[in-house]
Amino acid sequence: MPLRDKFDLTGKTALITGGARGIGRACAEGLAEFGADLALVDIHAGNLAAARAEPAEAWGVAVETYQCDVTDETAVVRLVDTVADRFGRIDILLNSVGITIWQDTVGMSLEQWQRVMEVNLTSTFLCCREVGRHMIERGGGSIISIASMSAHIVNTPQNQVAYNASKAAMIQLTRSLAAEWASHGIRVNTISPGYTLTEMTQTVPEHHPGWCERIPMGRMAEPDEIAGAAVFLASDASSYITGHDLVIDGGYMCW
Ligand SMILES: NC(=O)c1ccc[n+]([C@@H]2O[C@H](COP(=O)([O-])OP(=O)(O)OC[C@H]3O[C@@H](n4cnc5c(N)ncnc54)[C@H](O)[C@@H]3O)[C@@H](O)[C@H]2O)c1
Secondary structure (H helix, E strand, O other): OOHHHHOOOOOOEEEEEOOOOHHHHHHHHHHHHOOOEEEEEEOOHHHHHHHHHHHHHHHOOOEEEEEOOOOOHHHHHHHHHHHHHHHOOOOEEEEOOOOOOOEOHHHOOHHHHHHHHHHHHHHHHHHHHHHHHHHHHHOOEEEEEEOOHHHOOOOOOOOEHHHHHHHHHHHHHHHHHHHHHHHHOEEEEEEEEOOEOOHHHHOOHHHHHHHHHOOOOOOOEOOHHHHHHHHHHHOHHHOOOOOOEEEEOOOHHHO
16 A cells, blocks of 8 residues: 555544643644544533534544543443444544643642542543453554653653653553554554643743753644644554654753
């Protein structure tokens, strides 16, 4: 098959968590551009409605939205059944839900620690388990989770021990699933962005100059600069890549 055709996602269905805005939304638009139908999942109903129109109109793909808290096990089980019923298949899972809490460790409550772990790590486990079950039955698929360069480095000046630990754990969760599910035709990878211009970071503009000084490329990423990697990892163009973490950080980790 020509390499160009391997990027084609026509007829495939992608379930994207955190798909209402930021990196999840940008990746969803990229997947739609290459032909994938979308199941956009988010806890925020208003943002979901806004995210729905563009890929449907621009690329003519089917788009459905699902309001769901992906830390809720019962809700995730129901979600995956509903999406599988609606589209008949789930070929791609992209986990983009995530939060951080900036807090010195001695001031961090157990509740704060658990909240970050629940949203970043437990939700990834739940979505992978439920979609993985479906992919095993269907004989394959591609799972991508948005980790972070914070899995590899310690950010400064903000202290965020739970976030950093949760992201490192997402990578090892991914490697474990990659090994466990390779024989089922399921590839499992992470993308680790550096600082990216989304609502997560736009709320703290005073930190941008200091962060950018530490980035060889001298700037933060736009969300759509993460989307190309998502399309690649979702598609047959990456058919021998599994258990991999693709860092997209403008060179941050070089220094
Ligand atoms: N922005 C960055 O600089 C950056 C860098 C590295 C990694 N990341 C990671 O990328 C991912 C996306 O981040 P972003 O910057 O786009 O953030 P964002 O806050 O813009 O988007 C996150 C989305 O997740 C949704 N969400 C949060 N909790 C949820 C829940 N329990 N159930 C369902 N939906 C929920 C939010 O409503 C939001 O739409 C996160 O995992 C984040 O940790 C971001």
